[in-house]
Amino acid sequence: MNEMNEPTGGNEMQDNAATHPVIAIDGGSATGKTSTAAGVAAQIGFAYVDSGSIYRAVALALSRKGITESDDPRIPDELESLRIRVVPEGTRFEVWVDDVLIGDEIRTPEVSQASSRIAVRGDVREVVRELLRGAAHRGPMVVEGRDIGTVVFPDADLKLFLTADVRVRAHRRWLDLVRLGREIPESEVERDLTERDARDSGRQHSPLRQAEDAVLFDTSAGSLEEQVARIVRMWQEHEAARDGEQ
Numbered sequence: 001m002n003e004m005n006e007p008t009g010g011n012e013m014q015d016n017a018a019t020h021p022v023i024a025i026d027g028g029s030a031t032g033k034t035s036t037a038a039g040v041a042a043q044i045g046f047a048y049v050d051s052g053s054i055y056r057a058v059a060l061a062l063s064r065k066g067i068t069e070s071d072d073p074r075i076p077d078e079l080e081s082l083r084i085r086v087v088p089e090g091t092r093f094e095v096w097v098d099d100v101l102i103g104d105e106i107r108t109p110e111v112s113q114a115s116s117r118i119a120v121r122g123d124v125r126e127v128v129r130e131l132l133r134g135a136a137h138r139g140p141m142v143v144e145g146r147d148i149g150t151v152v153f154p155d156a157d158l159k160l161f162l163t164a165d166v167r168v169r170a171h172r173r174w175l176d177l178v179r180l181g182r183e184i185p186e187s188e189v190e191r192d193l194t195e196r197d198a199r200d201s202g203r204q205h206s207p208l209r210q211a212e213d214a215v216l217f218d219t220s221a222g223s224l225e226e227q228v229a230r231i232v233r234m235w236q237e238h239e240a241a242r243d244g245e246q
């Protein structure tokens with residue numbers, strides 16, 4: 001079973017329409033989505049949701065049961081019995097699986113690969129999609145992922161699509177891993193990113209692609225602060241235009 005936090009619980013929120021504003025930030029692996037989304041959310045007072053962490057949490061839970069391949073026949077039953085919760089905590093959301101709070105253990109290269117393998121499945125994607133749509137009923141949020149502007153929230157108020165040079169991305173992810181105490185050659189990190197992007201873009205269900213109405217951002221150069229400030233301005237302009245229409 002998968003559910004939102006109390007008090008409503010359950011999979012009650014199945015409709016597409018978010019009742020609060022959503023800013024969707026999509027893009028390939030390590031294009032800067034997390035820092036950008038968190039920065040924008042903090043500045044405009046929205047909650048920040050990292051949808052990849054839910055895929056990672058599901059992948060970790062499955063791998064602890066010996067399931068690491070996407071065609072494992074046990075997955076539907078396991079999905080049914082896993083208790084996944086996305087719980088608001090201050091300005092972000094925590095992911096809990098079977099009453100265990102998920103932390104940095106999902107940030108390993110092994111979980112990165114496992115999450116991208118299970119994310120090709122329609123049933124896994126449906127579970128995550130419902131959790132995200134449920135979260136949108138709680139308040140305004142900035143959501144980052146691969147299919148947020150195309151599939152999860154096609155009516156999002158603002159959509160961004162981030163790209164960056166693969167070398168820059170590999171270096172960023174390598175630094176993240178070093179911070180977590182993992183020493184992996186940068187070339188291996190680059191291979192992992194390229195492989196995951198190819199799988200994410202080539203899959204049948206909700207492939208990674210830029211929504212037609214998403215604004216493209218190349219994050220290879222320029223500072224994070226500038227990038228966040230630009231998106232905040234876009235949001236303010238969007239709000240002003242909407243207020244003008246009313």
Ligand code: C5P
Pocket residue numbers: 029030051052053055056112115116117119144145146147148196200
């Ligand atoms: O964003 P992050 O790298 O943490 O995501 C881990 C994996 O989860 C991705 O490689 C991708 O396969 C999957 N994912 C997805 N759709 C999303 C977010 C993540 O398929 N909206």
